Amino acid sequence: MGHSEYYYLQKFSLFLTRCCCKKLAILCGNKLRNSLCGVSNQQPVTTIRVNPVVDIREYTDFLEHNNFQTLIDTLKLAGYRCIGPVIKDGAIAYEEIDSVSQIPFGITDSQQPGRYSLQPSQFAESDKDKRYFSWANGPQNLKPLVFSPREKLWSVRRTADGTLAFEAAKPESQPAAVLGVRACDAAALALLDKHYLNAEHPDPFYQVYRNNLLLIGVNCTNPAATCFCVSTGDGPQVKRGVDIVLSELDGGFLIKVETEAGRSIVDQLPIQEASSAQWDETTMELEHAASIQTRKVPLRNLQPYLMAKLEHPRWSDVAARCLSCGNCTMVCPTCFCHNQVEEVALDASKSDHYRQWDSCFTQGHSYIHGITIREDVLPRYRQWLTHKFGNWHEQYGRSGCVGCGRCITWCPVGIDVTEELRALTAGVVRA
Amino acid sequence: MHNIFVPQQARIVERIQESNTIFTLRLQLETPEHHQSYNFQPGQFNMVYLYGVGEVPISIVSDPHDDTILDHTIRAVGRVTRGLSALGVGDHVGIRGPFGRGWPLGDAIGKDVLIITGGLGCAPVVSVINYILRRREQYGRMIIVQGVKHADDLIWRERYEQWMALKDVEVIMAADVGSKNWPWLVGRVTQFCTRIDIDPEKTIVMMCGPEPMILASIDCMLGHGVHESAVWLSMERNMQCGLGQCGHCQLGDKFLCKQGPVFNYPEVKHLLGVRHL
Numbered sequence: 001m002g003h004s005e006y007y008y009l010q011k012f013s014l015f016l017t018r019c020c021c022k023k024l025a026i027l028c029g030n031k032l033r034n035s036l037c038g039v040s041n042q043q044p045v046t047t048i049r050v051n052p053v054v055d056i057r058e059y060t061d062f063l064e065h066n067n068f069q070t071l072i073d074t075l076k077l078a079g080y081r082c083i084g085p086v087i088k089d090g091a092i093a094y095e096e097i098d099s100v101s102q103i104p105f106g107i108t109d110s111q112q113p114g115r116y117s118l119q120p121s122q123f124a125e126s127d128k129d130k131r132y133f134s135w136a137n138g139p140q141n142l143k144p145l146v147f148s149p150r151e152k153l154w155s156v157r158r159t160a161d162g163t164l165a166f167e168a169a170k171p172e173s174q175p176a177a178v179l180g181v182r183a184c185d186a187a188a189l190a191l192l193d194k195h196y197l198n199a200e201h202p203d204p205f206y207q208v209y210r211n212n213l214l215l216i217g218v219n220c221t222n223p224a225a226t227c228f229c230v231s232t233g234d235g236p237q238v239k240r241g242v243d244i245v246l247s248e249l250d251g252g253f254l255i256k257v258e259t260e261a262g263r264s265i266v267d268q269l270p271i272q273e274a275s276s277a278q279w280d281e282t283t284m285e286l287e288h289a290a291s292i293q294t295r296k297v298p299l300r301n302l303q304p305y306l307m308a309k310l311e312h313p314r315w316s317d318v319a320a321r322c323l324s325c326g327n328c329t330m331v332c333p334t335c336f337c338h339n340q341v342e343e344v345a346l347d348a349s350k351s352d353h354y355r356q357w358d359s360c361f362t363q364g365h366s367y368i369h370g371i372t373i374r375e376d377v378l379p380r381y382r383q384w385l386t387h388k389f390g391n392w393h394e395q396y397g398r399s400g401c402v403g404c405g406r407c408i409t410w411c412p413v414g415i416d417v418t419e420e421l422r423a424l425t426a427g428v429v430r431a
Numbered sequence: 432m433h434n435i436f437v438p439q440q441a442r443i444v445e446r447i448q449e450s451n452t453i454f455t456l457r458l459q460l461e462t463p464e465h466h467q468s469y470n471f472q473p474g475q476f477n478m479v480y481l482y483g484v485g486e487v488p489i490s491i492v493s494d495p496h497d498d499t500i501l502d503h504t505i506r507a508v509g510r511v512t513r514g515l516s517a518l519g520v521g522d523h524v525g526i527r528g529p530f531g532r533g534w535p536l537g538d539a540i541g542k543d544v545l546i547i548t549g550g551l552g553c554a555p556v557v558s559v560i561n562y563i564l565r566r567r568e569q570y571g572r573m574i575i576v577q578g579v580k581h582a583d584d585l586i587w588r589e590r591y592e593q594w595m596a597l598k599d600v601e602v603i604m605a606a607d608v609g610s611k612n613w614p615w616l617v618g619r620v621t622q623f624c625t626r627i628d629i630d631p632e633k634t635i636v637m638m639c640g641p642e643p644m645i646l647a648s649i650d651c652m653l654g655h656g657v658h659e660s661a662v663w664l665s666m667e668r669n670m671q672c673g674l675g676q677c678g679h680c681q682l683g684d685k686f687l688c689k690q691g692p693v694f695n696y697p698e699v700k701h702l703l704g705v706r707h708l
Binding site: 153154156158162163164165166167168169195196199200201203204303307310311336337338339340341342344348351353355358360364365366367368369370373374375376378379382383386387390391393394395 | 434435436437438439440461482483484485486506508509512521522523524525667668669671672674675676677678679681683684686689701705706707708
């Protein structure tokens with residue numbers, strides 16, 4: 001699949017959505033997907049359905065772009081730090097914001113295996129056509145907000161007589177509202193909740209950070225070429241796990257309230273009643289967003305197939321390309337591996353004990369009394385893929401992948417998990 | 432907020448050098464009420480913390496009903512364990528635990544217990560041997576099978592000799608390659624397994640050691656007619672947290688630190704014998 005071919009077909013489809021016939025655009029999107037997924041031409045699509053747009057009439061309110069700032073002001077007055085999308089180092093990132101002017105307006109992202117760039121949205125000629133959320137995602141997700149890349153767990157002092165005095169660290173956290181949560185990332189957070197909270201020993205740090213979050217989802221109308229949330233069942237519409245859902249249209253946002261906390265914010269906004277024309281428009285755009293996704297997982301539960309293919313020749317093939325850099329695990333919204341490290345004072349009177357993100361692609365990850373179990377790239381890649389798409393089912397009742405596509409975009413050599421999965425399960429799973 | 436990551440201070444009350452590289456630290460939690468309320472099962476482990484360096488998972492080998500002492504037998508092989516080996520009586524370490532699932536010693540009551548270990552000797556099963564020796568009347572026969580590659584690999588020779596000297600314990604020692612100091616069997620331990628006279632209906636098997644030996648021993652036991660569910664094994668992976676959170680101990684769908692380290696064979700059958708998994 002050539003970059004330019006995909007790019008222009010997608011743009012044409014988007015052009016149809018925006019400018020003329022919406023139905024034609026969806027047909028075009030479906031056609032595009034079928035024509036670009038080489039395998040689906042030969043094998044019937046039997047396993048994955050496009051997620052229908054649901055509960056559109058529950059988007060009862062409309063907030064004009066002109067009044068968007070009131071949302072941030074209301075959140076701040078209610079005691080929340082407002083965290084929203086900004087452009088940082090040439091990519092979308094989430095940082096604390098005070099003003100909607102910090103949100104990338106009229107900007108879109110272009111993503112391909114190993115490639116990411118931002119540019120002005122070509123459909124926005126005037127401010128009237130511009131949108132705040134006309135991009136898919138950046139390398140960052142919600143994970144760092146609840147599971148810090150580096151967290152001090154405790155400190156210990158050694159006294160003159162050699163005794164050790166341990167002191168627990170306490171998480172410092174204040175209520176934070178995240179504006180612009182994508183469906184994929186909301187689904188990923190629900191998975192991290194299962195891992196860190198639905199456990200015999202709930203994680204005390206994660207718990208505090210998580211309880212302090214108010215989540216404002218924004219439906220995704222501009223999935224990137226690397227996105228496959230439709231096939232994982234997680235997007236592009238935000239269906240659960242947030243307090244408020246926004247769906248952006250030209251000129252403003254449809255609003256759906258999900259929780260009491262969300263209600264208390266929305267009640268203070270200068271909202272209008274949503275119209276059925278806006279519902280139709282949103283439905284159309286979300287259906288279109290789903291229809292243009294060309295990548296997909298062959299099947300949601302691949303556990304039995306992957307675990308039966310542990311000696312498949314494809315593992316050597318992908319291991320020869322993989323750099324074992326761990327980028328995929330760093331940008332993955334559900335990867336939870338971490339190690340614990342010490343930072344000892346120079347005079348050795350005190351030591352701080354931290355946990356920090358780790359990756360199954362590191363040598364140390366499988367180190368055990370002098371031996372590294374997964375010494376080469378092959379077993380490391382195999383561990384990552386069989387865990388993410390297979391063993392998560394046994395551990396947490398579903399796949400660990402939410403289809404955000406970040407591991408494809410941010411892989412320096414452009415390894416595409418959906419392609420690897422297709423190759424590994426070819427002849428077993430009908431893609 | 433209760434912080435589950437913070438160790439408790441423990442004092443080394445005795446240090447026993449078991450072999451060149453293996454030593455036992457006998458520990459007491461510094462706060463007496465903590466020590467008395469500390470409960471564990473043989474086969475469970477603690478995260479043992481060396482000041483300024485870090486934590487390592489170590490099996491608890493003392494008796495669970497002894498509320499005065501916690502024994503950890505450690506091989507000095509990595510950064511933390513070599514540092515721990517340099518500590519002496521009166522020094523302090525941190526203890527966090529106990530973690531994981533231990534051996535099915537309740538299920539084993541009234542049964543013959545066959546213990547198979549390999550390689551450098553295996554602390555997790557030593558806790559079982561000690562436990563049963565102290566409650567000898569509750570169990571049937573106890574057979575200990577120890578295999579090593581080379582005769583010189585055997586550590587803890589004195590302990591095996593002590594166990595051999597006991598009337599109600601059968602010990603089978605085998606080395607793939609013998610030497611002049613090796614008075615016992617020469618050959619693969621599994622070839623001697625087939626010769627053990629066991630009652631498959633009455634026997635529970637507990638094992639620990641290198642995977643090829645474990646697999647060969649399991650085949651042998653199943654050949655004896657022992658049911659798969661009567662076979663238990665202790666497994667190892669990197670462990671950072673002990674709580675099933677850090678992800679390092681994963682083997683297939685299992686978190687070894689919380690679902691194991693002791694597993695019933697059918698639970699992990701599908702994960703054995705795959706290289707570098």
